[in-house]
Amino acid sequence: MTTATPGERSTMAGRRSTPDNPSDSPAAESLLPADYDLADLYGAFAAHGRPDEDDAAVLVPPVELPSDRELADAALAVPLIGQALKLARWAAPHRPVDEFGDLPAADRAPAARLIGLGEGEEAEVEAVRAWSLACDLDLVEIGTTEAGAHVAIPGPDLEAAEQGDEETVLELWLTAAGIVRELAAEADSLDLEDEDGGADDDDEDRLSAVEESRKAAAELLDEALQVLYETTAFAEPGEETVPLGVLAALLVVPEGEEPDEELLGDITDLMVTLDPMLADLAELGLLEHRPIDPELFEEEDSPAAGDEELSEEESARFGLVRLTPLGQYGVRQWLLEEGYDAPLVGELAQGDAETVLRAVTETANVLPERELLIWLAGKDPAAAARELLAAARGADAFSPVRRLLVVQTLEMIGEPARPAAAEVQDDPELGGAARAWLQAQGEQVVAPERSMVLWTTVDGFAAQLLTSEGEAEVLRRLVAELPVTANPASFFGELWRIDHPYTADVLEAIGELHLDRTVAKEARKAAFKARSQQKG
Numbered sequence: 001m002t003t004a005t006p007g008e009r010s011t012m013a014g015r016r017s018t019p020d021n022p023s024d025s026p027a028a029e030s031l032l033p034a035d036y037d038l039a040d041l042y043g044a045f046a047a048h049g050r051p052d053e054d055d056a057a058v059l060v061p062p063v064e065l066p067s068d069r070e071l072a073d074a075a076l077a078v079p080l081i082g083q084a085l086k087l088a089r090w091a092a093p094h095r096p097v098d099e100f101g102d103l104p105a106a107d108r109a110p111a112a113r114l115i116g117l118g119e120g121e122e123a124e125v126e127a128v129r130a131w132s133l134a135c136d137l138d139l140v141e142i143g144t145t146e147a148g149a150h151v152a153i154p155g156p157d158l159e160a161a162e163q164g165d166e167e168t169v170l171e172l173w174l175t176a177a178g179i180v181r182e183l184a185a186e187a188d189s190l191d192l193e194d195e196d197g198g199a200d201d202d203d204e205d206r207l208s209a210v211e212e213s214r215k216a217a218a219e220l221l222d223e224a225l226q227v228l229y230e231t232t233a234f235a236e237p238g239e240e241t242v243p244l245g246v247l248a249a250l251l252v253v254p255e256g257e258e259p260d261e262e263l264l265g266d267i268t269d270l271m272v273t274l275d276p277m278l279a280d281l282a283e284l285g286l287l288e289h290r291p292i293d294p295e296l297f298e299e300e301d302s303p304a305a306g307d308e309e310l311s312e313e314e315s316a317r318f319g320l321v322r323l324t325p326l327g328q329y330g331v332r333q334w335l336l337e338e339g340y341d342a343p344l345v346g347e348l349a350q351g352d353a354e355t356v357l358r359a360v361t362e363t364a365n366v367l368p369e370r371e372l373l374i375w376l377a378g379k380d381p382a383a384a385a386r387e388l389l390a391a392a393r394g395a396d397a398f399s400p401v402r403r404l405l406v407v408q409t410l411e412m413i414g415e416p417a418r419p420a421a422a423e424v425q426d427d428p429e430l431g432g433a434a435r436a437w438l439q440a441q442g443e444q445v446v447a448p449e450r451s452m453v454l455w456t457t458v459d460g461f462a463a464q465l466l467t468s469e470g471e472a473e474v475l476r477r478l479v480a481e482l483p484v485t486a487n488p489a490s491f492f493g494e495l496w497r498i499d500h501p502y503t504a505d506v507l508e509a510i511g512e513l514h515l516d517r518t519v520a521k522e523a524r525k526a527a528f529k530a531r532s533q534q535k536g
Contacts, residue, residue: 060229061234063233063328063342064370065332075172075173081173081284084130085161087115091152098150099150102128109124111127139155140153177284185221221277222334225327225334228242228323228331241320242321244278248266275291279291286323286324290321332344348366353388353390356371360372361398368408372405381413385409385410385417385420389420391406394429395500395501400459403459418443432448435447458502459500465502472513480515482510492522495526503530507526510523510527
């Protein structure tokens with residue numbers, strides 16, 4: 001991580017504004033394309049009293065990570081980490097160094113051979129780099145003897161790291177990844193016009209320009225990592241690899257627009273800028289990276305990245321990148337350090353049914369189906385279905401969403417859930433949905449009473465209102481499917497009398513969205529009556 005102050009430091013969310021990192025700049029209000037996908041895929045349940053979208057924090061998708069043991073093993077398998085550990089042990093009991101802690105020239109060739117790099121100047125340079133990392137990670141400590149000689153000795157964390165202690169190894173790896181992340185931005189900062197300056201340029205101005213360039217590169221890299229984090233979270237297993245051109249497009253092309261010639265040029269420039277930075281991170285195991293084929297720049301008739309005729313191999317020549325599980329761990333830790341909520345899948349799948357349902361419905365940043373699947377694991381399916389149905393009751397603001405999720409979970413459980421659903425057929429809150437689900441399962445059920453049908457209609461529509469984030473097309477489709485009779489005044493005359501906390505909200509939504517003006521007018525009139533009844 002950088003050592004700049006919080007106000008100066010680029011955040012993992014790039015130009016996005018957060019409660020901990022507010023921004024008044026127009027750019028802070030423009031979300032990346034990935035943000036719009038998030039809203040579609042796992043939006044907040046916008047119940048009564050929820051904060052406005054403009055006031056809400058940026059949502060980061062929940063991810064599934066391997067165990068700490070698996071992550072630590074992956075970190076130890078990173079060659080540069082293994083080299084740093086070997087060199088730190090090689091320092092025992094002590095090894096001469098210069099005043100800066102660097103290896104003397106005579107020790108560089110032996111160091112290179114020790115860590116398997118062979119002979120030659122390049123091998124020695126790499127050995128010095130591994131030694132420097134060991135020093136940065138405090139795997140070796142630099143001191144001075146009584147005689148004034150500078151020496152290096154193994155650091156206090158070396159033994160624990162060699163033994164594979166999970167906490168120690170992951171902390172060392174995260175520190176190393178942060179160092180490489182910062183150096184990548186410094187080495188590959190964005191180009192500046194006349195960055196070398198002229199004879200009349202002021203040194204301070206040039207230094208300021210270089211610092212601004214470094215900050216821009218760090219921000220770009222952080223945005224790219226977060227987009228990779230988001231796309232990886234939603235990718236199907238085995239489909240996490242992202243073409244470099246797609247990553248660049250997600251960063252520069254506005255949502256819903258097709259790139260013009262200028263944007264295509266920006267995408268290409270961004271690919272070239274990101275490529276070496278991603279290669280640096282791949283060395284720490286944070287990414288799997290296939291760089292841009294340098295021969296593409298030398299071929300007169302090289303294929304275009306957007307050419308539909310390109311084979312898979314030809315497309316791969318433009319670069320590929322995949323965030324590894326170790327990379328997901330690292331990016332998540334950086335997001336947490338920046339003050340973002342970066343949840344793990346399964347964190348909410350704890351406790352009894354009432355606890356897990358409350359958690360998944362009242363938490364904005366959640367994948368409910370995944371949490372409930374984890375909660376179900378190892379439980380008796382019939383007993384779990386009964387527990388869920390019992391916890392679905394209630395008239396609080398989130399209750400319609402609980403009932404919707406329970407019905408969806410019954411679908412996941414399947415046949416073992418049928419007895420539990422049959423037991424609640426006469427329940428005023430659960431009966432309508434339970435009968436509909438049983439009927440869909442092929443069971444013969446008695447048609448519910450009219451009052452139950454209407455209450456279930458309001459409850460189901462309310463659940464969709466709360467989970468659709470106000471998406472007009474989704475709600476219009478639901479409105480069109482409502483069982484409005486040929487006499488809408490009669491239908492809504494029944495509906496507004498239903499004792500449900502969302503009756504008025506449902507009627508107002510129908511009034512706003514129904515394409516039949518007569519139906520919409522009657523719904524608005526009924527909504528007014530429902531509001532009056534609630535106030536009374």
